[in-house]
Amino acid sequence: MNHNLHPDSWQYRALNQRAPSLATLSDTLIELAEAGHPVVAGSADLQYSNGLAGFAKRFPERFTQFGISEQNMVSAAAGMATTGVMPYVATFASFLALLCCEQIRMDVAYGAQPVRLIGHHTGISLGFYGTSHHATEDIAIMRSIADLTVVSPADGAQFAAALRASVRYAQPIYFRISRGHDPVVYAKDAPFEFGKAVVHEIGDDLTIIATGMPVHPALAAMRELRVKGHSVGLIDMHTIKPLDREAIMAAARKSRVILTVEEHNILGGLGGAVAEVLAEEGGGARLVRHGIKDEYSLIGPPSHLYRHYKLDAAGIEGVAQALLA
């Protein structure tokens, strides 16, 4: 990674090619299609944003351009799946989860069709594009839909692993992908299992439970706090549903504080899901939810917003540090 470049710049994105998760989408789908899986893909006028243009070029007959008609794309994907194909359809999370919520419930989830919905540029990652393009409600909405699996990978390697696992997974899935050039957390061949959290450490003082993009800065914050002598841990809760209750309770039994970190409203998202488990199971740990505090984000470049909302490494470290006093 070239540290002289601003992380919001295109030069940074061009250079940071180690595992950009949206390029991963196209490459991994090509790999799966070449391996003989009945993979098809669809986009709603964002094929260059989500990288599906690469897949479309390699497999034009497997790609459908729907134009700016996201609801039509989701309903059509469900119809397509009835013929035995496995559709991967992608658009901004703000449109997919909010605009197409009812099509997702009725046609995909209740229809029990193996559609893979890829909501990209989640949270506040579209920065100055504004509230219309932010998705800080999608986890809450998607996890309340029965039979829908909700996955929020930390980086491109984990996303690729989840995509590979998805061809052997019967249920519909909502994937939540951040900017698509997020810093790398995992090795290329890191194992992945739906519903099984990655437990990095359990801390006596505090365990962070993070999902998606914030896993990388949370890992840095954890390391910094451990250097300072605190017993701090981290769980990467990549699958929000079905939730790994065991991992949460392992932390709840050992840690004094659990800190959830998400690029999402603290209402109903990861923090809400963890709160439900702790309320039902007990365990004694104090819970603090960190994320967007039920408000609309400011306008600004993404890296500035992450700093402002304390979703960068220093911010997460500061929030955790205050709880360790």
Added chain:
Amino acid sequence: MASSGATSWPSNSTQRGAISEEEAERLRERALFVRLETIRLISIAKVGHYSSVFSCAEIFSTLYYDTMSLRHGEPGWPDRDRFLMGKGHAAVGQFPVLADLGFFDKAWLDDYTRLGSPLGDHPDMRKVPGVDFSSGSIGHALSNGVGMALGARFQKQDFNVFVLLGDGEMQEGQVWEAALSAATHSLGRLVAIVDRNGYQLDGKVDDVAAVEPLDEKWRAFGWEVHEVDGHDVVALANLLRKVKADGARSKPCCIIARTVKGKGIDYMETEPGWHLGYLAPEDERRARETLLAGMGAA
């Protein structure tokens, strides 16, 4: 209840000539069966969409007993023609047909809408064999059909996808998104049938939100358009045979079926409030007599 006996069924998918009078008579008889069974089933639920079924009873009978390639007792046959309903509230008229085709036990009909029944007011693909896609939220079905036609193309299958749409449904924006998609992708095996009965829950469709000129709209969206009397089984069957035989068509096809809401029961034809209603036992008996007399159980 009219008798079953699906003797001339399944239909042959290859090109056929004009429908014979004997075949037409059978389609009329099956449409009467749809109406009578609708009355019987709604008497169990004690409320239902009589008039919404009565406007498309001939469309049901023509598609299921003449147009579509189906196999008796095999609702999951992969090469079957698909039928989707945007106006899912007419499912009470579809269920008796599906049972008649051997897709599920006819005894299910006797428990229509009772606790735990697979059969509710709207068709549910997870519960009812023969329902090719669930509906109930108006406006999705044409998109579902676009997906099926795209899937068929990828899978190199040549089944047809018929989607019955309500005329009130023309007010849903997603219908027009799907219309654009179907034309862009040249889905020649996708056929939309608009049940143009003129009424929706709150009144006349064109008073609520004007949808005319429908033919020009569909044509402007890149579809081949036909208009037909939706109660004339001869005209319907011949048109559908012709449309189906033209498998090389590059445009999707829209059939605007001019129909009468509540067709067959005079007071339903003139009172839009019958979109959702209930016939008490004495009224139910009279309605049956009216249908049997007027629509010729010859």
